[in-house]
Amino acid sequence: MNLIPLDVPTYTAADFTQETWWLTVLKAVFIIVFLILNVLLALWVERRTIGRMQTRPGPNVAGPFGLFQAIADAVKLLFKEDMWTRKADKFIYLLAPSISAFAAFSIFAVIPMGPNVSIFGHSTPLQLADMPVAALYVLAISSLGLYGIVLGGWSASSTLPLYGAVRSSAQVISYELSMGMSLVAVFLMAGSMSTSQIVASQAQTWWFLPLAPAFVIYLISMVGEVNRLPFDLPEAEGELVAGHMTEYSSMKFGWFYLSEYVNMFNVSAVATTMFFGGWHAPWPLSHIEFLNGGWFGILWFFIKMWFFMLLMIWTRSTLLRFRYDQFMQLGWKRLIPISLAWLVMVAIIRAITQWVSLTLPQLIGGVAGIFVIALIVMWFADSRDARKEALAQAEKQERLANFDPMADGFPVPPLPGQQLPPSPRANRVVTAAALEETND
Template identity: 70%
Template sequence: MKLLLSAVPDYTAADFSQETWWLTLIKAVFIIVYLILNVLLALWVERRGLGRMQTRPGPNVAGPLGLLQAIADAGKLLFKEDMWTRGADKFLYFIAPAIAAFSAFSVFAVIPMGPNVNLFGHSSPLQLADMPVATLYILAITSLGLYGVVLGGWSTRSTLPLYGAVRSSAQVISYELAMGMALVSVFLMSGTMSTSQIVASQGQVWWAFALIPAFVVYCISATGEVNRLPFDLPEAEGELVAGHMTEYSSMKFGWYYLSEYVNMLNVSAVATTMFFGGWHAPWPLSHVPVINDGWFGMLWFFLKMWFFMFLLIWTRATLLRFRYDQFMSFGWKWLMPIALVWLVAVAVVRGITEWVEVSLPVLGVSIVILFAIIMLIMWVTDKGEPEPAPKPADMEYTGFADGFPIPPLPGQSPVESPRAGRAPVVATASKEDTDE
């Protein structure tokens, strides 16, 4: 009897040769239902998970263990009064949530959730569509979703929503650049931008291990893309109430709320596809043909996607919100230079391997070593003699710093009060029958 572990895993791209229009329609409906059900599950997992992490029960009234809480919230949004602000641009005010929701639901069209299976007598992949530039399609659709946020904040003609929209546009543009550069290294290693072929290229090693810096940059940038803590600056409750959603109610607010959670599923599915082997089983289970093919692919894809969903929930429970200047500085001064240096290292090593035959693990180690050398050179050349910090006693104390009143530091003399030296006011008794 042959051992199942001796089998070689089958990593092939999707085959759409037997696809029909009604199979495509069935898949499109399935994706919509799949995402809505996962959003309901995400709401329950996040609330119960946050409750456990913060030592509180979480929702436990609507249904057993609070399982029907998300359905109760959906019913509340459906029957809540639909308010319209008087000065809003009516068309843009209405269409903005629809743009955000449409863009969020469109990303899963090119995500491979499984291999070719038998669907009603046709061999069809568990993927709606694929194309040579499928990953660029994902980046384009996510950028289009930003219009829903910007138009939603601008159309209300209100201050706080406009601030939230401007914050969100700057945030998405900044972190989308770092995320795009992290994905380019995957394109270079895979030799393709097709999502099914990228999954097939991870037969020997997942790109999360061979391209560790790109994977880390993607995870951080994806958190900023979906406005999750510690990067939820566009919806900072203490500053902007609810950001671009402040003037929305009922299902217009619900579409924004739904698109936020669908975008969490999107970035998790893209991370699974680009870095975690897609729908393939993890090693050594990938060498067992029975559980590494067919409908089992959807199970592995679901588990991997929810691994990243749990990370997003975990960071919300443990990390504090950044200041906006810290957030933008982190994206432009750290994430983007690291992603760019890593991309150059991958391109150099990939170019060398065009003439030298090396295995994939050796290629990954070579890229990591070259990246470390480049970062070390940058650190050494940039390291100069730091200027000595002035002592507080040598600094002039004016009572203010950056426009804010502050107490004196040790060694500083307090500012003399402008009231000093005034003669005290002496109260005297008034004379009778006078106005004094």
């Protein structure tokens, strides 16, 4: 691996000089078909995987390899009764799932799935579009998709969908902050917010290694962003039936359902682009020029994207749902402060590299050392707080043990955890009975 100073970028963006309008249309159609086929594959893989992990037959026995289950579900959605609630705002009620689907399909427009290749004699990148602020476009469109959820819950004029919409808005706002700050560290290291330039900057080293804390924060935040277990609070079945989708049926429900799975591929593709080298081949295959370019880029991108998809399927089949207060506490009191502290460290180290030429191992060692020291300080602070809390609990238990129901001059019932002292009258009765047995 060649180690280079990180002061001046030595990579270029995708080349769109030979792009034509019909190539743009062709790539747009390919993205739509690619995502729909991947959603069908995801439904099949998820059900079979969860069935194996949780030892449940389920769709694994519906036809060969369980393939008939996905077909049955698609037919059910198409022919299910299309219901409309009486008090719903009809226009917004129909507009909401359209907004969610549009936002979900739009994010892949700036995701590079491969380098420049030749299509019908024209050199074009395997990417629909790119811009200097493509990463900000991804964050903006993902925020726009929230309007579909909020409007869907509000327009139904029903209690449970409204609760689900409010939960989802608070959840997305909270976890988009930590997600955005984790991506800013990548922008600082790559020196660009263009997705193709970020992928090109990982030709030597993928950013998940030197930016490991930001990578972990992004992994947690992306699960909360797409409302998946253990963070599916807007659709908690035991509390809200199906959240903002409760009053939807047929294909209106199907658009929400489709956008949820497309968003899973969106966050997986962003993770691949920002942290996992994009379409670059993994080491040591990256040293083989034939395998590290051309149409092989789509293969490596597909494998990496599905790695994150399987990770989300794994968490769904093994973890339990959080309480809402625990979920918000994790976002605001843990992820956001840690991501902000890490961002400041990366900014300081990145500024130092402008004046001092550092190799990548030295940069990783310096940042990791500072971060480990910060974690040790936080651990000691938490240990001190835990000791204080233990002492407070011990004092409370002591007060409960010394409970006197007649302390105020009149009988007071015990609180939870308190026990009444032994009754003097009961002691006298027991003593009298013992004396009678002795006399006999």
